[in-house]
Amino acid sequence: MKKQDNTRALWLRLGAAAGGTALVLAAAAPAGADPANNTSAKLRQAVTSAGVMDHLENFQSIANANAGTRASGTPGYAASRDYVVDRLEAAGYAPTVQEFDFPFYRELSPAVMNRVLPSPKTYVAGTDFASMTYSGAGDVTAPVTPVQLTLPPTAPAGGTVSGCDAAAFAGFPAGNIALIQRGTCSFGVKAQLAQAAGASAVVVMNEGQAGRTGPVAGTLGAPVVTIPVVGASYAVGVELSAPGTTLHVKTDTESEIRKTWNVFAETAKGNDDNVVMAGAHLDSVVAGPGINDNGSGSGALLEVAEQFAKTSPKNTTRFAWWGAEELGLLGSNHYIADLVANDKPALEDIALYLNFDMVGSPNYVRFVYDGDNSRFPVGPGAAKGPEGSGAIEDVFHDYFASVNLPSEETAFSGRSDYGPFIAQGIPAGGLFTGAEGVKTAEQAAVFGGTAGVAYDRCYHQACDTIANVNVKAVDENSDAMAHALVTYAMSTADVNGGKGRPVAPPGQHTDGTPVGAGTTSGGGLHDDHDHGGDHS
Numbered sequence: 001m002k003k004q005d006n007t008r009a010l011w012l013r014l015g016a017a018a019g020g021t022a023l024v025l026a027a028a029a030p031a032g033a034d035p036a037n038n039t040s041a042k043l044r045q046a047v048t049s050a051g052v053m054d055h056l057e058n059f060q061s062i063a064n065a066n067a068g069t070r071a072s073g074t075p076g077y078a079a080s081r082d083y084v085v086d087r088l089e090a091a092g093y094a095p096t097v098q099e100f101d102f103p104f105y106r107e108l109s110p111a112v113m114n115r116v117l118p119s120p121k122t123y124v125a126g127t128d129f130a131s132m133t134y135s136g137a138g139d140v141t142a143p144v145t146p147v148q149l150t151l152p153p154t155a156p157a158g159g160t161v162s163g164c165d166a167a168a169f170a171g172f173p174a175g176n177i178a179l180i181q182r183g184t185c186s187f188g189v190k191a192q193l194a195q196a197a198g199a200s201a202v203v204v205m206n207e208g209q210a211g212r213t214g215p216v217a218g219t220l221g222a223p224v225v226t227i228p229v230v231g232a233s234y235a236v237g238v239e240l241s242a243p244g245t246t247l248h249v250k251t252d253t254e255s256e257i258r259k260t261w262n263v264f265a266e267t268a269k270g271n272d273d274n275v276v277m278a279g280a281h282l283d284s285v286v287a288g289p290g291i292n293d294n295g296s297g298s299g300a301l302l303e304v305a306e307q308f309a310k311t312s313p314k315n316t317t318r319f320a321w322w323g324a325e326e327l328g329l330l331g332s333n334h335y336i337a338d339l340v341a342n343d344k345p346a347l348e349d350i351a352l353y354l355n356f357d358m359v360g361s362p363n364y365v366r367f368v369y370d371g372d373n374s375r376f377p378v379g380p381g382a383a384k385g386p387e388g389s390g391a392i393e394d395v396f397h398d399y400f401a402s403v404n405l406p407s408e409e410t411a412f413s414g415r416s417d418y419g420p421f422i423a424q425g426i427p428a429g430g431l432f433t434g435a436e437g438v439k440t441a442e443q444a445a446v447f448g449g450t451a452g453v454a455y456d457r458c459y460h461q462a463c464d465t466i467a468n469v470n471v472k473a474v475d476e477n478s479d480a481m482a483h484a485l486v487t488y489a490m491s492t493a494d495v496n497g498g499k500g501r502p503v504a505p506p507g508q509h510t511d512g513t514p515v516g517a518g519t520t521s522g523g524g525l526h527d528d529h530d531h532g533g534d535h536s
Contacts, residue, residue, distance in 0.1 A: 037307055037308065037311045037486070038312055038490070040486055040487065043307060043308065043311065043482045043483075043485075044482045046310070046482075047303055047307050047481075047482045048475075049471055049478065051303040051306070051307075052296075052300045052474050052478050053299075053469075053474065055087075055298070055299030055300075055302050056291050056295050056360075056469060057466060058083055059083070059290075059291055059295040059299065060291055060295075060465060060466045062079045062083060062289075063076055063288075063290075064289075065079070068288060068462060069285075069286050069287070069288060069289060070289055071284050071285060071286040071290075072102065072104070072326070072331075073102070073104035073259075073260055073324075076284075077260060077282070077323065080282050080283075080298075081097065081321075084321050087306065088263075088302075088305065088319075091305065092309045093266075093305070094265070095263060095264060096263075096265075097264075098261060098264065098334070099260075099261050100259070100260065100261070100262075100323075100324075100330070100334045101259055102257070102259075102260055102323075102330045103221075103222045103223050103257055104223075104254065104255070104256055104257070104258040105134050105223070105253065105254065105327070106253065106254050107131055107251075107252065107253050108252040108253060110125050111228075111250065111251045112125075112250040113125075113128070113129050113203075113249050114247070115239070115240070116141060117246040118242070123236060126215070127215065128215060128233055128236045129231060129233070129236060130216065130217040131229075131230055131251055131253070132219060132220055132229040132231055133219035133220065134219060134220040134221065134223050134224065134225075134229075135220065135225075135228055136225050136227045136228060136229065136251070137226075137228065137252055137253045137255070138200070138201060138250070139249075139250040140200045140201040140227075140228060141249075142175055142177045142200050142247065143173070143176050143177070143246050144176065144179050144240050144246065144247050145172060145178060145179065145199075146179045146240075146241045147169065147172070147178050147181075147194070148163060149179070149181050149241055150207070150208075151208075160181045161184045161185075162180045162181035162183060162184075162190070163185075163189075164184050164190065164193075165193070166193055166197070169194065169197035172197040172198060172199065173198075174198030174199075176198075177202070177203060177247050177249060178194040178201070178203070179205060179237060179240050180194065181205050181237065182205065182207050182216055182231075186220075187204055187218045187219065187220050187221075187229070188219075188224050190202065190204060191204075191220055191224065191229045192225055200227060201247075202225075202227065202228070202230070203232050203237070203247070204230070204231045204232065205233070205237020205238075205240070205241075206234040207234065212234070213233060213234045213235070214233050216231025216233075217231055228249050228250065228251035230251065260323035260324050260331070262320060262321065262331045262334070263282065263320070264318060264319065265318070265319045266316055267308070267311070267318075269312055270313040270315045270317060271314060271498075272316050272349065273349050274349065274496075274499055275315065275317070275349050275351060276316070276318070276488045276489055276492065277319075277320060277352070277353045277354065277421075278301060278304075278317070278319055278354040278355075278356065278481070279301070279319070279320035279321070279353065279356070279417055280294055280298045280300070280321060280322070281297070281298070281321070281325030282321040282322060282325075283322075283325055284326065284464070285460045287462055288460070288461055288462040288464045288465070289462075289465055290464055291464055291469055292360050292361055292362070292456055292464050292469050293435065293459060293464060294325070294356075294357050296433075296473075296474060297359050299474075300356060300359050300481055301319060301356055304478060304482050304485055305319045308482075308489075311489060313490065314491065314499065315351065315488065315492060315498065315499070315500055317485065317488075320332075320335070322335075325416070325417055329416070329417055332417035332419070333420045335420070336420040336421065336424060347424065350421070351488070351492045351495060351496050352392060352426065352429070352488060353421040353426050353427070353428045354428070354429055354430045354484060354488075355429070355430035356430055356431055356477075356481060357430070358432055358435060358456070359431055359473060359477035359481075360433060360471075361433035361434045361435070361455045361470060361473060362455075362457070362470045363434070363439055363450055363454065363455050363457070363470075364433035364434055364447070364449065364455060364470055365408055365439065365443050365447045365449075366407040366447065366473075366476065366480075367407070367408055367431065367433060368393055368397055368407050368408070368410065368429070368430075368432075368512055369385070369389070369392075369409070369410055369411075369412055369418070369430050369431075369432070370409035370410060370411055371388075371391070371392050371412075371428070371429050373412075374390075375409035375411075376409065376411035382411040382412060383413070383414050385412055385428065386422050386425045386426060386427050386428065388496055389412075391494040392428065392430075392495060393409070393429050394494075395429070395494075396429065396430075396480055399479075399480050399483045400476075403479075406446050406447065406512070407512040408443070408447075408512045409512050410432050412428070427495050427496065429484075431477050431480060431481065433456075434454075434456060435454075435456050435459045436459045437454065437455055438452060438454055439451055439454070439455055
């Protein structure tokens with residue numbers, strides 16, 4: 001196959017066709033690259049933390065110029081895309097972008113819900129109720145009409161069926177607010193049926209059984225309605241079900257289909273039938289600039305790619321910066337789905353995938369994905385690593401051991417962009433320094449930092465700025481990234497028996513340090529984040 005032709009649909013060279021206004025920052029050619037960075041030692045010498053931090057400063061400047069965010073669907077993401085492409089071109093690559101549509105959503109101001117009748121009562125967002133992701137916008141005051149509620153909480157077999165078919169809304173008073181109970185069908189189906197019946201807003205209350213009493217914090221899955229939709233606790237739902245209740249609901253949201261992009265670059269040299277891929281998501285959440293999540297992974301990958309331009313790989317090496325990861329791994333899913341539909345041979349050519357999602361957490365641990373499931377057996381919260389993934393894990397552990405740095409496993413939780421790859425049986429691995437999970441005393445003793453504190457206290461918040469990045473973590477992890485990339489660029493024999501030559505004599509395998517993890521996923525990557533989210 002021809003290089004850069006592995007996703008025939010929707011590939012564009014960056015320019016007027018791709019849209020967006022470029023914010024060109026520090027796009028000079030990279031310094032320090034050896035004419036032949038063909039070994040781990042040479043590439044690691046060329047890759048510097050200063051180079052990574054330069055990219056992170058530029059991502060921060062982009063966010064500062066674009067309302068404090070680099071989320072997909074915003075000008076800040078388009079500027080981040082342009083910056084990455086400018087740097088890749090300056091390094092000698094011919095980058096491509098892959099455009100795709102995705103469901104964009106953000107709250108512009110906090111939702112409001114208060115009872116007007118029979119007696120006024122104000123409900124507290126996050127405690128009593130929560131906006132549904134992809135809720136429409138509106139300001140509604142209207143009577144509440146319950147729809148097939150099961151009170152008290154004795155759900156029928158299979159769950160409550162409230163609002164799951166058009167018949168449930170027979171005789172619904174147009175203009176009223178529909179009070180629907182969670183269960184059986186998706187929130188999106190319930191909301192669409194309610195809107196079709198003339199509801200001016202929807203409140204989805206919880207079912208009331210153990211574990212389903214608090215406020216429903218879910219997603220409609222896509223921008224399928226234009227009316228306000230919120231989730232409420234069971235207790236609030238019972239209150240609202242009282243005859244004669246009038247409710248005020250206000251949501252201020254943007255919910256629509258927008259365009260975003262993946263960015264790719266690959267080496268001119270190498271075996272096209274044995275492609276080594278490495279990726280990081282480029283987008284932030286709407287709430288902040290995302291300089292650790294995931295400017296750190298994106299910036300480190302960009303620094304490695306710039307210095308990697310001076311290698312002569314035996315295997316084609318492809319770099320990817322994913323869009324819309326924060327709304328459900330949408331960029332990597334789109335890429336894999338496009339290959340499955342249009343170019344299966346190109347999919348089969350991918351020897352392995354390396355993922356780098358957060359490598360600069362302020363209270364970090366050196367987490368390596370548990371490719372052989374030795375620490376996290378297959379089950380809830382831990383997917384099976386495809387054959388060969390254990391060897392990738394070994395490469396990272398062995399590297400850290402070789403420079404006297406301990407490392408620890410984290411699970412393939414399905415919460416980052418390796419997910420679509422391992423679902424296709426592609427061996428995968430990578431690095432992670434921790435998110436909202438809390439560092440244990442055992443981890444603090446081994447890795448330093450502060451026990452009882454989150455690995456990243458600013459995870460998914462406005463304070464995820466350049467000040468939230470640990471430069472030491474960036475330095476250690478970018479070197480490990482460089483080592484793994486050049487190792488597999490020269491030979492994937494330990495993963496798939498692939499062609500090439502060993503980059504260095506194989507070392508003695510050393511497992512990571514098995515100390516207590518802050519969460520069952522080993523670091524808490526996106527454990528509280530809506531990657532696709534709760535739909536029903």
